[in-house]
Amino acid sequence: MIPARYSATRFPGKLMKDLNGKPVITRTYEATVNTNLFDDVIVVTDSDIIYDEISKIGGHVMMSQKEHECGSDRIAEAVEDLDIDIVINVQGDEPFTEVESLKKLIQVFKEDKEQHVDLASLMVHITDWDEIKNPNTVKVIVDQNNFALYFSRSPIPYPRDETISVNYYKHKGVYAFRKQAILDFYKLPMLSLEASEKIECIRYLEYGKRIKMVETNVQGVEIDTPEDLERAKKLWK
Known part of the structure; x- marks a missing residue:
């Protein structure tokens, strides 16, 4: 799961900033998928902009239904009804995972x-x-x-x-x-x-x-x- 909040306090909109031809969040998502370690990789976001970006590249993305203080809360809401055992949280601003x-x-x-x-x-x-x-x-x-x-x-x-x-x-x-x-x-x-x-x-x-x-x-x-x-x-x- 990659929690992706658009309005970061220190650097607003950072996940959609260009990183050599693609937004930061896209680079992070693709790097995580390319590890081939996971049954699924899902971006969880509060932003229509990020939702549309991941959808556009054919990625798996979910929209948070509630406001959240942190990434763990955002992930918890997303996984509550999923049949899983272990969840890995990759930060959306870490494209070098x-x-x-x-x-x-x-x-x-x-x-x-x-x-x-x-x-x-x-x-x-x-x-x-x-x-x-x-x-x-x-x-x-x-x-x-x-x-x-x-x-x-x-x-x-x-x-x-x-x-x-x-x-x-x-x-x-x-x-x-x-x-x-x-x-x-x-x-x-x-x-x-x-x-x-x-x-x-x-x-x-x-x-x-x-x-x-x-x-x-x-x-x-x-x-x-x-x-x-x-x-x-x-x-x-």
Whole structure:
């Protein structure tokens, strides 16, 4: 599922911006389909413009029936009546989604025989301090089994003792859910930590869900700003 909201706060209309001949959302949809990992790939949108664009290329697209605060809510509404077990959420502004990272997420659930994992997500090791400090970069810290402890826009862990060597990880907004986990998310109200940080996956932690983080080396480009779009154009070439 690819949630696709037209009126993004930081970069309105970004999903329909041109990325070397095609809109960003089209590039993302085609890249996801081309992984050949999924029974179906569906764009879920609140926008007639995006709906028409995906329909025009013969893609599978659904229109949200309600207003939603975040992509997970949009997906939950869409999958409620579908006969599925695992849902992968690919962000509409990530046209460089690639096969190996998604395979790793799917493998988490194949290996989770006891069903201890409610959802899985990706993280990338980062070392650039400007990126670590950047509030647009969501950081994650994990326990020894790579279960998420917390997500933040602040640098976590804070380097109180600079002689201690720690790794910093950037959260990539690609999720894999058990269907029940995302339906639970949809029904549970937002609490203060999620509201403060504006990071939707914190809601799962606040309600005791377990998020297995999977490290990937693929950085890609998330298109949050016009500058990101220019970087994406260069990378695409």
